Amino acid sequence: MSRVYNFSAGPAVLPEEVLQEAADEMMDYQGCGMSVMEMSHRSKVYDTIIKEAEADLRELMNIPDNYKVLFLQGGASQQFAAIPMNLMKNKKAAYIVTGQWAKKAYQEAKMYGEAVEVASSADKTFSYIPDCSDLDIPEDADYVYICENNTIYGTKYQTLPNTKGHLLVADVSSCFLSEPVDVTKYGVIYGGVQKNIGPAGVVIVIIREDLITDDVLPGTPTMLKYKTQADNDSLYNTPPCYGIYICGKVFKWLKKMGGLEVMKQRNEEKAKILYDFLDQSKMFKGTVEPKDRSLMNVPFVTGDADLDAKFVKEATEAGFVNLKGHRSVGGMRASIYNAMPKEGVEKLVAFMKKFEEENA
Numbered sequence: 001m002s003r004v005y006n007f008s009a010g011p012a013v014l015p016e017e018v019l020q021e022a023a024d025e026m027m028d029y030q031g032c033g034m035s036v037m038e039m040s041h042r043s044k045v046y047d048t049i050i051k052e053a054e055a056d057l058r059e060l061m062n063i064p065d066n067y068k069v070l071f072l073q074g075g076a077s078q079q080f081a082a083i084p085m086n087l088m089k090n091k092k093a094a095y096i097v098t099g100q101w102a103k104k105a106y107q108e109a110k111m112y113g114e115a116v117e118v119a120s121s122a123d124k125t126f127s128y129i130p131d132c133s134d135l136d137i138p139e140d141a142d143y144v145y146i147c148e149n150n151t152i153y154g155t156k157y158q159t160l161p162n163t164k165g166h167l168l169v170a171d172v173s174s175c176f177l178s179e180p181v182d183v184t185k186y187g188v189i190y191g192g193v194q195k196n197i198g199p200a201g202v203v204i205v206i207i208r209e210d211l212i213t214d215d216v217l218p219g220t221p222t223m224l225k226y227k228t229q230a231d232n233d234s235l236y237n238t239p240p241c242y243g244i245y246i247c248g249k250v251f252k253w254l255k256k257m258g259g260l261e262v263m264k265q266r267n268e269e270k271a272k273i274l275y276d277f278l279d280q281s282k283m284f285k286g287t288v289e290p291k292d293r294s295l296m297n298v299p300f301v302t303g304d305a306d307l308d309a310k311f312v313k314e315a316t317e318a319g320f321v322n323l324k325g326h327r328s329v330g331g332m333r334a335s336i337y338n339a340m341p342k343e344g345v346e347k348l349v350a351f352m353k354k355f356e357e358e359n360a
């Protein structure tokens with residue numbers, strides 16, 4: 001067996017221990033004679049799997065009792081519609097546009113009501129997080145929407161926006177479980193799990209209970225109503241059973257690692273290794289405002305597209321894969337999620353040093 005260092009932005013690297021455990025349980029899950037893929041989502045065995053997953057997530061994130069945890073399908077992108085459909089009581093919401101995912105959410109919301117762009121960093125190709133301390137938020141806005149970590153551009157909010165008393169809704173797809181969060185600051189936190197948690201096909205929505213009502217926009221599909229999902233403990237229909245099972249294993253792995261405080265420390269250490277190198281390199285440069293740097297997604301360029309391509313090619317041959325930047329940005333991007341070991345980042349930096357020397 002030979003594993004590469006996978007710097008993909010998503011679907012992304014998973015902890016080897018989790019993959020090994022899943023492999024061991026593939027043919028016979030804990031003596032029940034079948035794989036988790038083959039069992040009823042209404043069985044006792046599966047009930048334990050999904051309940052434990054939720055309990056472990058609650059413990060990791062310290063989720064208060066007045067928040068529901070939903071395991072859904074449709075990816076983060078489906079939530080771009082579900083959020084306005086469920087929350088736009090006044091048919092108005094404020095959006096902060098800090099990248100492509102925020103923009104997509106903003107555009108989708110416009111289909112359901114008045115989505116107001118209250119801040120944007122489009123003027124400098126989303127290379128920073130705008131000052132959100134005193135935004136002009138409409139009084140009757142139902143919520144303020146952010147994408148907390150911008151996967152493509154590599155920025156993250158270091159402080160949450162001042163919502164002036166409005167509900168905060170956050171897409172945390174690419175920073176989910178990377179550090180502790182204060183859930184009480186949000187109305188809704190959600191994310192696709194294929195970045196920092198598990199396999200594609202699961203989206204986790206953490207939502208304050210009082211926001212789950214029958215008062216949704218006319219025409220909201222049954223499946224997209226949070227109330228349908230909450231009333232049925234994410235089992236209204238068949239959930240993404242196997243994906244949830246893997247997420248549950250990752251939650252246990254995170255607990256074993258020491259929880260989110262420890263993950264934050266590890267992630268800061270890893271990111272520092274890469275950013276410190278970029279800051280002194282004469283060839284490679286980070287592309288975002290240092291103060292807004294993400295711990296998870298690190299874009300960088302040489303300034304020469306041919307040299308970028310040569311780097312990506314040689315890196316791939318050396319076992320550092322998926323370093324090509326997003327098609328909209330170019331250059332390179334190293335996604336260094338929870339499951340990327342420190343050693344992977346150290347070896348990547350050593351490789352970059354060598355490449356710089358050889359191509360100076």
Ligand SMILES: *Cc1c(COP(=O)(O)O)cnc(C)c1O
Pocket residue numbers: 010074075076077078101147149150151171172173174192195
């Ligand atoms: C990847 C990503 C999405 C889209 O996720 P899907 O599950 O593919 O819909 C949305 N938001 C952010 C921040 C992402 O990184």
